[in-house]
Amino acid sequence: MSQTATPDIDYQKLEFEYRRSADQSAASPAHHPVVVVGAGPVGLTLAIDLAQRGQPVLLLDDDHKLSTGSRAICFAKRTLEIWDRIGVGQRMVDKGVSWNVGRVFFRDQEVYSFDLLPEPGHERPAFINLQQYYAEGFLVERAAELPKLEIRWKNKVTALTQDGERVTLAIDTPDGPYTITASYVAACDGSRSPLRGMLGQESKGRIFRDRFLIADLKLPGPLFPNDATERWYWFDPPFHRGQSVLLHKQADNVWRIDFQLGWDADPDEERKPERILPRVQALLRQGFKREVPFTLEWASIYTFACLRMDRFRHGRVIFAGDSAHGVSPFGARGANSGVQDAENLAWKLDAVLRGQAPDVLLDSYASEREYAADENILNSTRATDFITPKSEASRIFRDAVLGLAREYEFARRIVNSGRLSVPATLDGSTLNTADSDGFTALTRPGAVAADAPMTRDGRKVWLLRELGEGFTLLVFGPAPTWAADLGVQVLEVAAQGLQDSEGLAAQRYDARPGTSYLVRPDHHVAARWRAPTAAAVRAAIAHALAKA
Amino acid sequence: MLKTEPCIERPDDFYEALLAAHQGLTTEQSHDLNARLVLILANQVGSYDVLQAALAAARGNLDRTMEGASQ
Numbered sequence: 001m002s003q004t005a006t007p008d009i010d011y012q013k014l015e016f017e018y019r020r021s022a023d024q025s026a027a028s029p030a031h032h033p034v035v036v037v038g039a040g041p042v043g044l045t046l047a048i049d050l051a052q053r054g055q056p057v058l059l060l061d062d063d064h065k066l067s068t069g070s071r072a073i074c075f076a077k078r079t080l081e082i083w084d085r086i087g088v089g090q091r092m093v094d095k096g097v098s099w100n101v102g103r104v105f106f107r108d109q110e111v112y113s114f115d116l117l118p119e120p121g122h123e124r125p126a127f128i129n130l131q132q133y134y135a136e137g138f139l140v141e142r143a144a145e146l147p148k149l150e151i152r153w154k155n156k157v158t159a160l161t162q163d164g165e166r167v168t169l170a171i172d173t174p175d176g177p178y179t180i181t182a183s184y185v186a187a188c189d190g191s192r193s194p195l196r197g198m199l200g201q202e203s204k205g206r207i208f209r210d211r212f213l214i215a216d217l218k219l220p221g222p223l224f225p226n227d228a229t230e231r232w233y234w235f236d237p238p239f240h241r242g243q244s245v246l247l248h249k250q251a252d253n254v255w256r257i258d259f260q261l262g263w264d265a266d267p268d269e270e271r272k273p274e275r276i277l278p279r280v281q282a283l284l285r286q287g288f289k290r291e292v293p294f295t296l297e298w299a300s301i302y303t304f305a306c307l308r309m310d311r312f313r314h315g316r317v318i319f320a321g322d323s324a325h326g327v328s329p330f331g332a333r334g335a336n337s338g339v340q341d342a343e344n345l346a347w348k349l350d351a352v353l354r355g356q357a358p359d360v361l362l363d364s365y366a367s368e369r370e371y372a373a374d375e376n377i378l379n380s381t382r383a384t385d386f387i388t389p390k391s392e393a394s395r396i397f398r399d400a401v402l403g404l405a406r407e408y409e410f411a412r413r414i415v416n417s418g419r420l421s422v423p424a425t426l427d428g429s430t431l432n433t434a435d436s437d438g439f440t441a442l443t444r445p446g447a448v449a450a451d452a453p454m455t456r457d458g459r460k461v462w463l464l465r466e467l468g469e470g471f472t473l474l475v476f477g478p479a480p481t482w483a484a485d486l487g488v489q490v491l492e493v494a495a496q497g498l499q500d501s502e503g504l505a506a507q508r509y510d511a512r513p514g515t516s517y518l519v520r521p522d523h524h525v526a527a528r529w530r531a532p533t534a535a536a537v538r539a540a541i542a543h544a545l546a547k548a
Numbered sequence: 549m550l551k552t553e554p555c556i557e558r559p560d561d562f563y564e565a566l567l568a569a570h571q572g573l574t575t576e577q578s579h580d581l582n583a584r585l586v587l588i589l590a591n592q593v594g595s596y597d598v599l600q601a602a603l604a605a606a607r608g609n610l611d612r613t614m615e616g617a618s619q
Contacts, residue, residue, distance in 0.1 A: 400583035410591040 011137035016064045018154040024178040032058045033353050035169065035182040037157055037195055039063075041072065041132065042321030042338035043188030044139035048086045049346035051149035053469065055353060058180075059149065060171065062156035066140070069298040070131035070216050073250050074332035076421040078448060079339045080124040081464055081523070088142045089124070092135060096128030097249050099229040104415060106235045106402040112412050121504045122451045123462040126420055127332065129250045135335075160185070160198040160317065167316045184349055184362075185317045188342070193323035199314050203326060205307025206381065209263040210388050212302050212329075215276050217255045217294040232287065233417045235387075235402055239282035244387050246417070247283070254297055257283065258329075260388065267301040304328045306377045306384070312341075313366035320345055325373035330383035330418030333376040340423055341369050347470075347521035351545060361546040364431050372424035379419050386416035423448045426524060433518075433527035433540040440510040449474075449523045452505035456498050463505055464523060466491055466498060471526070471541055472519045476500075476511040482534040488518075488541060520544055550601035 023030040036047045039061035047059040075083075075092060083089040103113040118125050143149050158177065159170035166181045187195035196203065224230055231248040234240070243260035250256055259279055261270055269275055276299055284292040308325035312318060321338030345365050351357035389395035404411035426432065426446035433445060443450055452463040467474070468489030475483065476493045483490045493500050493511075500506050509517060509528075518527040518540050527540035542548040556562050569585075570578045590599055 396579050396583045397587070400580060400587055403580070404584055404587055408588075408591075411587060414587070 009137065011066055011131075011133040012068075014066055014133075014137060016140070016151070016153040018064060018174055019152070020173075020175055021150075021152060023180055024173065024175060026178075029168065029179040029181050031166070031181045031183075032056065033182070034058070034184045034186065034349055035060060035167075035180070036186045036188055037061075038188035038190060038321075038323070039136070039140070039151060039153075040067070040188060040190060040321065040338075041135055041139065041335050042342050043186070044136060044143060045082065045086065045339050046186055046188060046320060046342035046346055047149050047151075048088075048139065048143050048146060049343060050350060051143070051146040052086055053346065053350040054148065055350050056148045057150070058182075059143070059151045060155040060157060060169075061151065061153055064153035066136040067132040069214075069300055070133070070250055070254065070256065071300075072132045072135075072332070072335035073129050073248075073256060074127050074336070074421070075130055075135065076127040076332060076336045077122065077124045078421075078423040079336045080128065081451070082339055082343045083139075084124070084465065085343075085523075086142065087145075088138045091138045092130055093124065093128060095134055095138075095251050096130035097229055097251055098125045098128055099231045099248065101228065101230045103230060103232045104235070104402075104405070104412075104417070105232065105237060106399075106405070108238050109406065111402055111406045111415075114412075121453050121502060123453075123464070124451070129248060129256075131250050131252075131254070132335070134251060157189075157195060157198075160195055162316050164315075183316065183353065186345060186349070187317055187319045187323050188321050188338070189323050191322040191326050193319070195317065196309065196319065196323055199317060201309055201314065203307045203309050203324070205305055205326070205377065207305040207307075208303070208328065208384055208388065210303065210384075211261045211263060211265045211267060211270070212304075213259040213261055213265075213270055213276065213279070214298075214300045214302065215257045215259070215280055215296060216250070216298040217257065217280060218297045219253050219255060219292065219294050221293075222253075223249075223255060223288065223292065235398075237283075237286065239286045240279065244417070245283060247287070255294075261301070265301075271299055271301050273299075302329075306381050308370070308373045308377065311366055312369055312373075313362060318345060318349075318362065318365065320369070324369070325377065327376050327380035328384045330387060330416075331376075331380055332418065332421045333380050336421045337372060337376045340372065341365075343522045344369055357545040357547060364429065364546055368426045368429050368431075371426060371428070375424045376421075383416045383418045429524075431520070431526060431544045431546065433543055435528065437528075437530040439528060443509050443517070443525055443528070445525050445527055447525050449517070449519050449525055450505075450508040452500065452508055453502055454493070454498055454505060455501040460501075461498070467519055467523060468521075470521050471544070473537060474509075474517040474519055476506060476509070476515045477513040479516075480532075480534070483537075486534070486537060486541065518544065550598055550605060552605070 034057055036043045036059045039059055047057045050057045080089050083092055100116045104111045156172045157169050158172045161168045167185045168181050170179050189195050229249050234245040246258040248256055305326050312324045320341035327333045348361045348365050352359055352361055389398045401411050401414045405415055429446050454461050454463050471488040472491050473488055474491045478494055479490045479492050514531040516529050516532050520526050526544040
């Protein structure tokens with residue numbers, strides 16, 4: 001695990017060296033069990049997870065730099081927990097910024113503010129803000145620690161064919177082309193996904209006729225008194241009439257401003273600094289009643305669409321992240337859902353490649369993550385419809401909600417500038433074993449296992465950190481003797497060793513003595529019982545591996 | 549369950565109050581008032597199922613009225 005402090009590396013300028021590989025001189029195409037295409041947050045997370053499981057992984061990227069600009073900056077609790085599992089969570093949290101005060105403005109008035117107080121008893125906050133180049137940089141550094149993981153920069157896939165046995169990839173490099181084969185290919189190559197095009201597939205959905213300007217400002221000093229970190233959201237402010245504006249903070253005292261511009265804005269004009277600076281100055285004057293010095297660090301104009309591929313799996317080629325699905329940025333569901341795709345896919349690919357599960361297990365990756373994508377698209381579309389009303393009636397209701405929100409708490413619950421990204425509960429997944437005993441809905445099969453503060457031999461630990469790399473049978477109370485023969489990690493919450501020091505685990509898992517949870521390698525609950533038999537647990541494990 | 553039997557106390561007084569609330573407003577402001585009123589009443593109702601039934605009843609009634617008008 002990387003515990004090194006971040007040295008003074010300029011991750012925006014970092015370049016990785018292209019190196020010729022032995023595959024390029026091979027007489028016949030070299031074979032790789034799994035090739036990941038695209039070294040963004042999703043591809044890196046997947047490759048690291050696979051390599052950490054002992055799988056040899058080849059990661060190809062057509063570029064040799066990290067993310068240009070800050071781009072995705074909100075990383076949610078679940079993403080941090082996944083990154084904890086692959087050894088980079090703490091670095092992200094240390095470098096990232098947490099905010100807890102949010103303010104919503106409508107026209108010239110503050111409508112309400114809220115305290116995003118996290119529910120106590122979780123290791124990770126609801127989310128952090130961190131520039132994407134840091135996230136990618138930390139992941140690349142973690143990747144470098146894993147001998148089974150090879151990254152080849154400036155390796156651009158130019159053609160893809162597959163049969164029932166393997167995928168053949170033609171790759172272009174500064175030294176010219178070469179060919180490799182792979183048992184499986186994970187296409188994490190972004191929203192424009194060249195691999196998707198090579199398969200003749202497309203991502204379909206709703207395109208929103210709106211444009212947004214992102215401006216990253218570097219400030220020499222604090223913006224708020226006491227260097228507080230607040231998130232401000234304006235609907236229809238006097239300095240930017242008829243549109244919305246968002247201000248929030250990233251690492252290194254860089255502030256992100258998101259200006260809605262409308263569909264008629266000319267993107268080439270709007271990205272010019274002479275157009276951006278007055279917009280920023282007007283906001284700062286209105287918001288802070290003073291001249292705030294700043295330098296413009298990065299700016300970008302974007303449009304977005306809510307869309308997805310019909311199927312995320314095409315034979316031996318599997319799509320994850322933006323290549324498979326796209327959402328609006330509201331609610332931070334792009335990179336976060338992609339990282340969850342990666343973790344869903346990693347253990348399944350590993351199990352299939354080891355012959356521990358049939359190939360059909362990978363179909364469950366597609367069905368589970370298509371389900372999650374639909375949920376993310378729904379949430380993201382709803383936020384977009386609130387932020388950019390599409391009809392006179394929707395504008396009237398939107399403004400009425402904002403008008404009421406200042407006085408009435410109930411209306412605040414309808415205000416939607418993006419709902420917090422939370423992981424999908426995979427209800428109806430083919431891998432779930434349905435409840436046969438009475439339980440509360442929380443942590444039902446398909447849900448992500450909840451974190452809880454625990455102690456181990458008196459030392460403070462977190463429940464999620466105690467779960468195994470593979471399946472875990474979490475038992476409240478002493479485990480039955482047969483549990484040792486299951487071939488999975490058995491985690492006892494008992495009077496000795498691991499203790500539920502605050503009683504929160506029992507509460508979150510609706511646990512009584514004997515209650516047992518089967519938790520998948522990606523921390524989703526597969527099954528739960530009040531007092532399981534060995535046969536029931538074995539059947540649930542087989543079921544979660546698509547073997548029965 | 550959406551109630552469609554008469555429940556409004558003093559219906560004539562209510563109707564007068566409803567019109568009075570719109571007194572002096574432009575059409576645009578009246579739309580705004582109606583939207584606020586819908587939201588306040590929706591919160592009072594609370595139940596999603598009842599709200600769904602109310603939306604369906606209102607839209608159905610509108611559609612049938614328009615159909616009748618075009619015939």
